[in-house]
């Protein structure tokens with residue numbers, strides 16, 4: 016089977032970290048004989064600059080036809096004043112929606128070598144390994160009606176949280192499947208005490224559990240309490256499943272707990288395509304970080320690990336993904352550090368490119 | 379002026395911590411000659427048990443007519459299966475909505491004596507003192523349409539996020555006012571990158587700032603990044619202003635950061651009444667904690683400090699509020715600790731009642 020990959024470097028540090036991923040892809044081609052059919056396109060602010068839209072129809076079509084999309088990051092202050100409909104984020108949201116990538120996997124893992132970087136105590140986050148499964152194609156991100164309207168003399172801002180039973184069921188299944196391959200525990204989070212959409216969420220997750228995954232341990236938590244518990248004792252969790260908006264917040268909190276923000280990848284998966292592979296988009300959890308753009312301070316590991324997730328989930332190359340992860344472990348153990356991983360007393364940091372080279376060398 | 383106070387102990391540990399507040403109220407009456415006209419009623423699950431509704435109309439009327447309402451906590455597993463319309467939480471939400479308590483003040487303060495209880499490093503949270511101002515009467519908590527509906531064969535859960543310009547403006551003003559009395563910095567949080575209601579939120583906060591509070595330093599942050607930054611370096615904030623749902627999550631995360639969850643009070647304020655005092659409800663940030671109900675493990679300090687906020691904001695007794703806070707500091711410095719504040723090696727904890735007595739003695 017051929018391996019087609021669409022690369023969308025995007026804005027800010029996106030192109031810088033993606034250049035390092037290219038080195039890794041080339042290595043797998045040259046040394047492991049895994050040929051990738053790589054194409055590249057624009058998304059976000061740079062697409063708007065070139066074409067007046069954050070994602071062209073042509074790029075959208077390409078994304079639909081490849082085995083995997085790898086995205087850097089979108090957005091930046093330069094685009095803050097743009098109309099809502101052409102903001103950089105709309106490009107990313109269009110990809111998620113039209114590819115129907117309903118299951119967003121966001122691991123929050125604390126790397127041993129980096130436990131000191133967390134603002135949390137080492138005993139609280141050392142060895143942490145949880146997986147947040149966020150619903151990604153529905154909820155308040157996409158519900159209608161939406162907009163800013165005039166009512167009499169006043170402006171009114173409206174968004175709609177909307178979930179169907181089927182949308183909840185499919186992401187719940189994906190969380191239960193993941194849990195079976197991990198520690199068999201799922202915690203579902205919503206605000207069923209104040210939102211009816213949360214009541215439906217809780218009911219459907221429970222029904223899918225009882226009918227199809229009775230072997231998995233399931234609990235429910237209000238999302239505010241969930242945020243608290245993530246801070247208090249995150250190791251109580253294995254898999255967390257939650258909606259689009261709560262997932263946005265909770266996964267960011269969880270990522271920051273680990274101290275490894277520049278290290279965390281994510282996968283957004285949809286239904287299987289004709290060739291059996293799922294529709295898939297991979298991207299680092301970190302954003303476009305315009306403040307450090309062009310300084311060589313960006314850490315390419317999150318994006319390289321996102322490619323690692325693509326190896327595992329899209330290309331059936333679990334062994335190669337393991338190899339890549341081990342190479343990164345080795346580089347970190349050897350003390351190679353980008354600027355975000357420096358501690359007082361450390362010598363000069365490795366640049367983005369030096370980190371990429373070190374990882375290729377370790378491979 | 380008379381001082382009328384309605385006490386609603388509620389469910390779980392609510393009545394236990396409220397019993398200790400009563401001692402403090404009595405002390406101010408006997409020793410300081412500040413007479414309170416105290417009445418008591420039911421809210422939450424206990425009101426449902428007695429009357430089939432989480433808040434009777436009579437109790438609602440009483441709440442409307444007093445200077446301040448002091449609430450313990452509502453909810454518990456016993457009521458999980460109740461219909462949405464009579465859940466314990468509906469009683470609290472009815473109070474907030476009908477009293478029009480639009481500005482919810484949630485301080486996140488780290489008490490020196492307790493800095494070790496945080497899961498965060500001491501240097502990250504030592505001396506922390508931020509104030510979260512949460513909009514409390516609108517947004518997705520109250521927007522229509524809402525409910526679980528049948529669409530064809532499928533259930534659909536719907537809630538509506540809805541903010542008017544006026545609703546945003548008034549809570550923004552309350553945040554700017556507070557900032558002027560603190561460190562003059564406000565950070566407003568929303569998801570303007572994906573929600574139109576967030577765009578309106580950002581615009582209105584900026585407009586009120588520019589027109590009425592140009593002297594206050596204002597910044598804007600996406601709510602997910604805000605959650606991250608709260609974990610990374612919370613001391614960067616002074617006042618945070620945000621909507622009902624984001625405020626629910628962010629204030630819980632902020633409260634947990636401090637390690638002082640059993641210590642944090644809150645105030646929910648509305649417009650001034652005929653006597654010049656604002657409509658007001660005070661309650662601890664912690665919940666009903668059914669797991670420790672009846673064990674003497676509950677910490678009454680959050681509820682006592684909530685009464686302290688009432689002294690300050692409703693009864694114009696700032697000096698007495700200071701006195702009460704100093705008494706609590708002293709008790710903590712003396713090493714009196716309820717179960718939630720114990721560390722390995724500590725002797726037996728003080729009970730809820732012993733903590734209350736110690737605070738009265740310190741007064």
Ligand SMILES: CC(C)[C@H](C(=O)O)[C@@H](O)C(=O)O
Nearest residue numbers: 090104107108263571572602
């Ligand atoms: C960039 C933005 C649209 C996006 C989101 O809100 O989903 C980001 O915060 C994320 O979590 O991937």
Ligand SMILES: CC(C)[C@H](C(=O)O)[C@@H](O)C(=O)O
Nearest residue numbers: 208209239453467470471626
């Ligand atoms: C009890 C519940 C309705 C409430 C809320 O969601 O507002 C609580 O979490 C709070 O923060 O006061």
